[in-house]
Amino acid sequence: MMKKPTVMRKVQAEIRGIIGKKQMLDEDDVQNLPYLKAVVKETFRLYPALPLLVPRETIAKCTIDGYEIQPETLVYVNAWGIARDPEYWENPDEFLPERFLNSTLDVNGQDFHLIPFGAGR
Template sequence: MAELLRKPHVMHKARNELVEIIGTKQSVKESDVDRLPYLQAVVKETLRLHPAAPLLLPYKAQNEVEVCGFTIPKDSKVFVNGWAIGRDERYWEDPFSFLPERFLGSKLDFRGQDFEYIPFGAGRRICTGLPLAVRMVHLMLASLIHSFNWKLPIGTNPHDIDMTEQFGVTLKKAIPVHAIPVVEE
């Protein structure tokens, strides 16, 4: 929501897609998500920039191995920095900008096959909650955007939203965003 509030044109585009596909009289259903490519792109871009778990589960090196000129000794614990991968300019054009359009028409998926995009991890240690998370995040975001227009408190400029992150086992905004839902009559 913070990224959408910072970029009202993206919020508008996502809301327009919802109104076009679902209308204004019905609620969003899980089965609607497949027909909402822009909403899916918004979620993918959000997970690229703000993965829930920035450092993916530790892997234990089974053997001594060399990676990019570094020797990793056998039995070392290695964390994969999903946060940094999502901002790596070798893989992403303009990596620090929120641009959902980069995922429109893209085959990149978060199911662990595309290693430049692994917000849920990959391989045997991929997040077991991925199926539930994917369904719920899309449905929740779609419902929030479809049900309300959103505005910032008076005097708040979208560009002034502090996007500083608080790192831990999970990633969250250091300063919560305040948004006001507006119901149109």
Template sequence: MLVAATDTTSATSVWAMTTLIKNPRVMRKVQEEIWNTGVKKGFLGEDDIQNFPYLKAVIKETLRLYLPAPLLVPRESREKCIISGYDIPAKTIVYVNAWAIQRDRNVWKNSEEFYPERFLESSINFIGQDFELIPFGAGRRICPGMSMAVASLELILANLLNSFDWKLPHGSVKEDIDTEMLPGITQHKKNPLCLVANIHI
């Protein structure tokens, strides 16, 4: 429970900041959304976040490209079945490659591009009904912590982006920030993300 909750949420927060710093257009747009709502208070709460549709789209797009559990959790088939003409015997271990599904260029336009706008006009959601976006899995064993994960990610990112103006360390360019991953069940960034936080007044 602890690993499923904390490791995934922290990995996703780092991926979100990584991809935002590599995409200054999106970073600017999401910060303008937060800064221009007139909310000046120090800490943003869940009510404030309901006014940030672009931030929600940024989180969805992060979970599309950098889902922390790329192969979800292994399953075992209970009985023999046929999928797309292939015979699957009972008791076969099944891995769902959600990573490949969520980057499938037959499904997603410019699938490798970080483009949160794709979710603004679309009803696609990660709640297990749209099989092209399943970072939390689907069906009866879908992640039971999904609501808490989304609420946490929204609070973490909204407050990081509201309070600070994020910059690359002196002398670095966005191309220096890599997206290499560590091996493991949860997909973490291999090299630590190092950014400069300037307090936003």
């Protein structure tokens, strides 16, 4: 956030608005911090912990994006590439937390274009 002082100020203001006179945030307070949650999602999108997800091995012959894949082939998912794909993201290389403010996308692996931690087993 040091490179985006405007974003940092928005997060600070949102947190200060929730804290009020309290000393610390409670876990329950996080649900009332939509901009902070958007910043976290955008950070995971641009900087996934594992750019290449854990490889999977096919158990049967299958087709992926038009390519025929044989059984027992290791398949790697490029989470970094997906997260920067202009087919899914407008201005994909820009840090824009606002893209998540009115979005149901989450990092839990249900949305293919946002899978910083993978999507199942």
